[in-house]
Amino acid sequence: MDIRIVNTCDSDCMYCLEQSLRKKQKFIPREVILKLLQQQRSNFPDDSILAFYGWNSLLHPNLTGIITDAKNLWFKSISLLTNTQGITQKYLEYLQSCGLTGISFYFHSLDSEIHNMIVQKWISLEELYKNISIIQKSWISYTCIIHVNQQNIGLLYKIVAELYIKYSVKNFEFIRVRLLSRAKNKFSKQLEILPENQEKDIAHLERILQKIKAQYEFIHFENK
Numbered sequence: 001m002d003i004r005i006v007n008t009c010d011s012d013c014m015y016c017l018e019q020s021l022r023k024k025q026k027f028i029p030r031e032v033i034l035k036l037l038q039q040q041r042s043n044f045p046d047d048s049i050l051a052f053y054g055w056n057s058l059l060h061p062n063l064t065g066i067i068t069d070a071k072n073l074w075f076k077s078i079s080l081l082t083n084t085q086g087i088t089q090k091y092l093e094y095l096q097s098c099g100l101t102g103i104s105f106y107f108h109s110l111d112s113e114i115h116n117m118i119v120q121k122w123i124s125l126e127e128l129y130k131n132i133s134i135i136q137k138s139w140i141s142y143t144c145i146i147h148v149n150q151q152n153i154g155l156l157y158k159i160v161a162e163l164y165i166k167y168s169v170k171n172f173e174f175i176r177v178r179l180l181s182r183a184k185n186k187f188s189k190q191l192e193i194l195p196e197n198q199e200k201d202i203a204h205l206e207r208i209l210q211k212i213k214a215q216y217e218f219i220h221f222e223n224k
Contacts, residue, residue: 001040002051005033006073009055011083011122030062032068036160052080064098064202071099084131085123091139103135109152110159118155136167143171157208164212176220
C-alpha cells in the first residue's frame with residue numbers, strides 16, 4: 001500500500017512531478033491516515049507492506065504517531081520516501097523504535113554542480129552524503145532512486161560503485177522521466193530523457209549491479 005501523508009516539500013527539484021499537487025493542507029491529518037490504514041487492513045488483510053511516498057515524508061509533524069499506528073495494525077514493512085533533509089541519528093533511531101523499516105532517497109550526480117542545479121541548492125551533495133551515512137549506520141533497509149538522463153547514463157556504474165563501496169547501498173531504482181518544461185535551461189540537453197540507443201551503458205550498469213548482488217528495478221524503461 002502506498003499513501004501520501006504530506007502535500008508539501010522543503011525542496012524544489014527539477015524532476016519533481018508533483019508540483020501541481022501542492023496544497024494548502026500541507027499535512028494529511030493523522031486520524032485520516034489511520035482510517036485509510038484500517039480500511040486497507042480490513043479489505044486486504046494479507047497486505048502488510050506500507051510506503052509513504054511523495055516529497056519528504058519526514059516533514060509530517062505526527063510521523064512517529066502515524067508509524068506507530070501502522071505498526072499496531074500489523075504492517076510488517078513500513079517505509080518512506082525522503083530527500084533526507086531532517087534526518088539525524090537520534091530521530092532515525094526513534095523512528096525505528098516506532099516501527100519504521102525502510103527509507104528511499106534520491107541521488108542525482110557525483111558532480112556537485114549538477115547536483116546543486118537539479119535540487120536547486122536545497123541540499124548540498126556533502127549534506128546528502130552525511131545523511132546517507134546516518135542511514136547506513138541504522139538497521140533500516142535503504143534504497144537509492146536515480147533519475148536516468150543524458151548527463152548520468154554513462155556514469156551510472158560509477159555512482160552505483162561509489163554508493164556501494166562507501167555506504168553499502170545494495171538496493172536501487174532507476175527511473176526514466178521527461179524533464180519538466182519549468183526546468184528547461186542550459187542544462188536541458190544533459191538532463192533530458194535518454195535516447196533509445198543506450199543499451200551498452202545499461203548493460204555495463206547491470207554487470208556492476210549483478211557483481212555486487214544488488215536488488216534493482218528499471219522504471220519506465222520500455223525495453224526492460
